[in-house]
Amino acid sequence: MGADSDFDFRIGIVGPSRVGKTSLIASILKDSQRLLEGTPVKIVTYGTKTERRVAQHNRELEGSLRAGEFNSGAVSGTEEPFTFELHLDPGADAAGIRLNLLDYPGGWLDPSRRPAEREAEWKVCKQWMTDSTVLIVPVESAIMMEASSRLHKRSVPTILNTYEIAQVTREWAKDRASRPDEPALILFCPLKCETYFADNGGLRDSSRELFNAVQDHYREVLEAVRGEAPQVQVLYSPVDTIGCVEIINTKWRVDEKEPGGFVFSANYRIRPPGRQSVKGADAVLVSLCRHLVEAKKRAESKVAKAKENEASAAVRFAEKDEGFLGNLWLWASRGRSHRMEKAKDCQTQAERQRRIVESLEETIARLASRDFGPRVREM
Ligand SMILES: Nc1nc2c(ncn2[C@@H]2O[C@H](COP(=O)(O)OP(=O)(O)OP(=O)(O)O)[C@@H](O)[C@H]2O)c(=O)[nH]1
């Protein structure tokens, strides 16, 4: 037991166009070794396709910071669905865990933007999200935080596609509710939030307002999760994928053709020393690993229980009193010693499986002891 195929996890990400989905994935995978430092686990990309995609997006992200300027539109959007294929080594005797993360053009979330010929592919993406053990909800912080007039505020839910996100999340939560034995995690990740924290080069701390804004705008999404599957763990984990920039002014251009009737944009200044400074990606990665190792431990525990029962039954069988003649025959035919050997074999296997579960428990405890600071909280 413990074959890779038994631990093949899906991770879903649900967010609209340009929210920062690909940037978030690329940031947590770019430096995963360092982010997981001090823990027994390792994450590696599975195959060069994933590695190339991570490198390419990170190059674009770094390239958006050039010559003292930040071009917030420099990164190209995702045009085709792409599966990031990863392998998690839990650092125990247990076999690894395969995990696949599906990225897609965020515009597909919005029915008014989704091209008719992409409908079938969108269905596949939606099914993927429903089947995912972890759901990541990236949140565009600036739109929520910078909307000041009544009209702007009114357009925010449409721009953020919160109604569509709640629908996808509800389907996911229903599916999770039908598997009460499996752990389930939803991660709310505010992005483009460097302006609102004072822990990564910024001076203004509006982190409380940001948290309140997420709770307010994503109330329907949160209610969908809590209503359908109360066992789901809900984590709030903001990430700076650029880090060294700060909003100086914003624009709400009227455009009746766009969802919400506005196009939001922001101008940024670069904070010295002007180098990309990713923050918060470790919390997302460690929470994800902890969750997956926990799921694996539950499955391996079931196997351990079964092996223990098998070993007890084998011992009982080996020691069974078969009556005077039966016992004599078992002794003469070496049947008794065969039974004994079989029982010993089963005990060895049960013991090996018990050690696997123990080492996974140790890994979970070490992942759980990691302190992410005040940015991260349960919701
Ligand atoms: N201010 C700021 N902008 C960011 C950050 N991360 C990404 N961006 C910008 O957000 C834009 C969108 O990022 P993507 O990761 O391509 O967004 P996406 O959700 O994958 O978009 P689609 O592929 O179109 O669905 C890019 O132009 C980035 O420059 C960040 O931490 N801060």
Ligand SMILES: [Mg+2]
């Ligand atoms: Mg993308």
